[in-house]
Amino acid sequence: MTAGPSPCGADCGACARFPSACGGCRDIAGKVWWLRFTGADCCAVYDCCVNQKGRPHCGSCPALPCEKFTKDPTISDEENAAHLQTMLENLKKLQ
Numbered sequence: 001m002t003a004g005p006s007p008c009g010a011d012c013g014a015c016a017r018f019p020s021a022c023g024g025c026r027d028i029a030g031k032v033w034w035l036r037f038t039g040a041d042c043c044a045v046y047d048c049c050v051n052q053k054g055r056p057h058c059g060s061c062p063a064l065p066c067e068k069f070t071k072d073p074t075i076s077d078e079e080n081a082a083h084l085q086t087m088l089e090n091l092k093k094l095q
Helices: 033-037 044-052 077-094
Strands: none
């Protein structure tokens, strides 16, 4: 199990589901629990970053943040905005 920033900058170790219900995005290859709300097979950010572009994270992507950074359907708009800000800060640290 890998704690720390996922390719999108989310801190898997800070998630209540880590590590008992989820091993972190890198270990589960972007097949996160909330996909059942979207109908997707893989997180769009993970798929783009890791599967398509072969990057370890989105921090050096010139399109950051892009439209693939979707809202978490289980939290409020305010929580989503704060979450995105934290993710972007984590990605800047990785550059």
